[in-house]
Amino acid sequence: MHTRTVFFISDGTGITAEAFGNAIMSQFEIRPRHVRLPFIDTVDKAHQVVRQINHTFEVEGKRPLIFTTLVDMEVLKVVSGCKGMLMDMFATFVQPLEKELEIKSLHRVGRFADVSKSKEYNDRIEAINYSLDHDDGQSNRDLEGADVILVGVSRSGKTPTSLYLAMQHGLKAANYPLIPEDFERRQLPPALMPHKKKLFGLTILPERLAQIREERRPNSKYANLVNCRHEVAEAEAMMRRTGIRWLSTTTKSIEEIATTILQEIRPERLIY
Amino acid sequence: MHTRTVFFISDGTGITAEAFGNAIMSQFEIRPRHVRLPFIDTVDKAHQVVRQINHTFEVEGKRPLIFTTLVDMEVLKVVSGCKGMLMDMFATFVQPLEKELEIKSLHRVGRFADVSKSKEYNDRIEAINYSLDHDDGQSNRDLEGADVILVGVSRSGKTPTSLYLAMQHGLKAANYPLIPEDFERRQLPPALMPHKKKLFGLTILPERLAQIREERRPNSKYANLVNCRHEVAEAEAMMRRTGIRWLSTTTKSIEEIATTILQEIRPERLIY
Numbered sequence: 001m002h003t004r005t006v007f008f009i010s011d012g013t014g015i016t017a018e019a020f021g022n023a024i025m026s027q028f029e030i031r032p033r034h035v036r037l038p039f040i041d042t043v044d045k046a047h048q049v050v051r052q053i054n055h056t057f058e059v060e061g062k063r064p065l066i067f068t069t070l071v072d073m074e075v076l077k078v079v080s081g082c083k084g085m086l087m088d089m090f091a092t093f094v095q096p097l098e099k100e101l102e103i104k105s106l107h108r109v110g111r112f113a114d115v116s117k118s119k120e121y122n123d124r125i126e127a128i129n130y131s132l133d134h135d136d137g138q139s140n141r142d143l144e145g146a147d148v149i150l151v152g153v154s155r156s157g158k159t160p161t162s163l164y165l166a167m168q169h170g171l172k173a174a175n176y177p178l179i180p181e182d183f184e185r186r187q188l189p190p191a192l193m194p195h196k197k198k199l200f201g202l203t204i205l206p207e208r209l210a211q212i213r214e215e216r217r218p219n220s221k222y223a224n225l226v227n228c229r230h231e232v233a234e235a236e237a238m239m240r241r242t243g244i245r246w247l248s249t250t251t252k253s254i255e256e257i258a259t260t261i262l263q264e265i266r267p268e269r270l271i272y
Numbered sequence: 273m274h275t276r277t278v279f280f281i282s283d284g285t286g287i288t289a290e291a292f293g294n295a296i297m298s299q300f301e302i303r304p305r306h307v308r309l310p311f312i313d314t315v316d317k318a319h320q321v322v323r324q325i326n327h328t329f330e331v332e333g334k335r336p337l338i339f340t341t342l343v344d345m346e347v348l349k350v351v352s353g354c355k356g357m358l359m360d361m362f363a364t365f366v367q368p369l370e371k372e373l374e375i376k377s378l379h380r381v382g383r384f385a386d387v388s389k390s391k392e393y394n395d396r397i398e399a400i401n402y403s404l405d406h407d408d409g410q411s412n413r414d415l416e417g418a419d420v421i422l423v424g425v426s427r428s429g430k431t432p433t434s435l436y437l438a439m440q441h442g443l444k445a446a447n448y449p450l451i452p453e454d455f456e457r458r459q460l461p462p463a464l465m466p467h468k469k470k471l472f473g474l475t476i477l478p479e480r481l482a483q484i485r486e487e488r489r490p491n492s493k494y495a496n497l498v499n500c501r502h503e504v505a506e507a508e509a510m511m512r513r514t515g516i517r518w519l520s521t522t523t524k525s526i527e528e529i530a531t532t533i534l535q536e537i538r539p540e541r542l543i544y
Contacts, residue, residue: 013528020295023288023292023362027366027377028369029375065372069295093359106298107299108299125526160397164439167432208388
């Protein structure tokens, strides 16, 4: 049962408002109800929002918590009149920054005005396409263009990490599975050798790997713990021998894996 | 040329610190240098950070801007002693919230302590796998399990949007291309008909579509403007006829498209 309602209000998508609010709320051991209200970009919509917040307050008997990233001052003024507890990211920090920088802020909604004209945005879509085309060793074409190349056994976390690096950071991330043939040759896939600087290895505890693979293919040799132990030991030995950087993904989120890779590889082209 | 340096400092990945800082900085027409400092989780590292900031101040002659989401009070205290302009998201909002909620905050780093034990996290990885397996009409298997099914002509934005919905919102997003066979039959792919409520159409201006396709396959019929006009007109007529909801992606970012879809479809299972 929730005992509070949290509103995330923005003139744009509300993604920043939610990231902001969720980060703050993660510091408290309560499970409030979440209401996202994106695209609140007119005074009329602002008045509707105020009615919705005040109604919630009357029903629940507790002040709703309101996280906003509103840049339109007219809209913000209306929302500020509500009976919730307002936490406004922009008003709090933008005004002191105007003083520090001695320039006026733009009051601009969102990161992209028109994405079709943004090079940054187009680069990001290109990176997503690149990473999809180079998922799971599908293609050796244009590996020179890769910012990062991940290697590891099947289900060590390469695909979600590659897609995250592309989507959030605009990086072209290829990934290659390490398979029995590589272990027999005791060498990384030959196509990767000229790109050693961009290689990053992912490994995982065999017990966790067996569990993940079991969900995918129950009772298979693929998911068998003895087999997983063998593959992981071979893969780690190969990473050590080749001298590439690597980490264990066992208890890490995609975000933590990606952040560590960025710190280690430091790709030249880093959009975000 | 940059004239300022902005630091993003966090005990965790720094993703929230960056989202926070970038949102604020997007309101100013300056291009500062970005320095991300994740995993600052000891007093020792904090002292190093202070030295780095103070050095930057001396070199540039202007106060660096510091966005932090530090939850460790000892670390925060050290960083607060630097010569930059500190904007701390947690101290600013968490303390007033402790009063409002009448509970102490957790001072916890990151969203997941150990991802392998988090159902929310595992659901998200499963959603990414689902969306990859159901990209571009690859599979009709388990469409009942989909939260959203996107349809549209090739390169209208279905794949990046599906992956974004999976990665950020933990939604199982399938996508299906609309192809000449569908236009001839004047019907959506038959496998989709039982799932009409979950369908969402993406369309795009033919001129923009031709431009995107031209980059992919130069001088092809696929990229030809007359062909693009025909496909888009047929696809839009089909969406209208079938009565599914749809939008034009021409000038919209993945984030804006995803937010609009969530508002319209309102999937029951919405993790973030």
